[in-house]
Amino acid sequence: MNRIPVVPAARTTALAVAVALAGCSSIGDMLSGDKVDYRSTKVREQPLDVPPDLSQLARDSRYQAQGGVVSAANSGLATSANGAAMAGAVAPAARGETRVERLGNERWLVVPMSPDQLWPQLKTFWQERGFVIESEDAQTGILETDWAENRAKLPHDFIRTTIGRVFGNLYDTGERDRFRMRVERTATGSEVYIAHRGLEEVYVGDRKDATEWRPRASDPQLEAEMLTRLMVKLGTPETQAREAVAAPAVAQSRARLVQGTPATVEVDESFDRAWRRVGLVLDRTGFSVEDRDRAAGLYFVRYIDPKEIGKEEPGFFSKLFGGAKDGPAGPQRYRVLVKAAGDKTTVTVQPASGSGSAGESGDRIAGILANELR
Structure with missing residues (x-):
């Protein structure tokens, strides 16, 4: 006669509680209908504890995030504390005055605060969203x-x-996102640009028994979602922020590649708009902007082949054994010159020295910029 195994009551109770908690959390997630819920591939580094008999060294607090690390459990409390701490100097000026400007699929925020005032809130914003900087x-x-x-x-x-809520690591979307934020100083405050880059895990090999990470197209909708949430963080009511970001697009300007030595991109718009759009394109298409000089119309960039982007994703063992992050050849440095030409603007690619020609690589980069600026 076969015996039916008996599960100990304590184990049954623990499993039931875990499933119940997972179910309640999941129902809350489904009802909220949240579009983004990020979990970084890295673990946040905690600062070292200071022994009781020692005092903490003074730090430059100009760009420190207010309120420290924010967890999901106390994000509401931390946000309230941050707002109260900064209300006297920042909040009244920001509330209701942040606006969105848009051209085609490209959007950016215009904020009536200087970058010095804005930076701590921006840094905290990404930490609250679940990202590691x-x-x-x-x-x-x-x-x-x-x-x-x-x-x-x-x-x-x-x-x-x-069960998936308890054993969350068993599930994976096969996609990773990274955001690059750039803050420009203006005469009346700041402009904030957010660019998205994506990776997707694909099967490779004849037997499809291995995977690798490959770049996927940037997602303007994800950029828009982050801009919306940033507006709310800066004091704009959520309904107003979503309406502003979703406003009808302005007719997108045209750009074309003019062959020559060097090749030049001609853009049918003023310098100010061309400067903004070129910056967003550089952030999205494998360039890393190291510095910029708006007065001279120059972006100083490193170019990384998109085929190498996925190799910096955790899980590639070459990174663990000292492999170069940007590939064996390393990144190439260039200068991108944006120059007003009447009612149009020209964009050219120069070598890092600023003199001579960037050669075929420069012409190829100019072609990429022309295609993205169309």
Whole structure:
């Protein structure tokens, strides 16, 4: 006679509680209908604890995020605390005055605060969204997040909404996102640009038994979503922010490649608009803007072949054994010159020295810029 195994009551109770908690959390997620729920591929680094008999060294607090690390459990409390701490100097000027400007699929925020005032809130914003900040430079106004997974894209079926909530690592979207934020100083405050880059995991090989990460197209809708949430962070009511970001697009200007030595991109718009659009295109298409000089119309960039972008994603063992992050040849440096020409603007690619020709590589880059600026 076969005996039916008996599961201990304690184990049954623990499993039931785990499933119940997972189910409640999942139902909340489904009802909220959130479009983004990021989880970084890296773990945040915590500062070292200071022994009781020692005092903490003074730090330059100009660009420190207010309120420290924010967890999902106390994000509401942290946000309230941040707002109260900065209300006297920042909040009244920002509330209701942040606006969106748009050209085609490209959007950016115009904020009536200087980059010095704005930077701490921007840094906190990305941390609250679940990102680890990969690199930041307050002097140049550039911040880049680590690759992160948008868990909101996971299916919400019965298994996922119960056991999957407990064993979350068993599920993966096969996609990673990274955002690059750039802050420009203006006469009346700041302009904030957000550019998205994406990776997707694809099967390779004859037997399709291995995977690798490959670049996928940038997503203007994700950029728009982040701009909307940033507007809310800066004090704009959510309904007003979403209406502003979703406003009808302005007719997109035209750009063309003019063959010559060097090849030149001719853009049918003023210098100010061309400067903004060129900056967004550079952020999206494999360029890393190291510095810029708006008065001279220059972007100083590194170009990384898009085929190499996925190799910086965690999981490629070459990174663990000292392999170069940007490929064996390393990144190439160039200068991108944006120059007013009457009612049009020209864009040319120069070598890092600024003299001579960038050769075939420069012409190829000019072709990329022309295609993206059309």
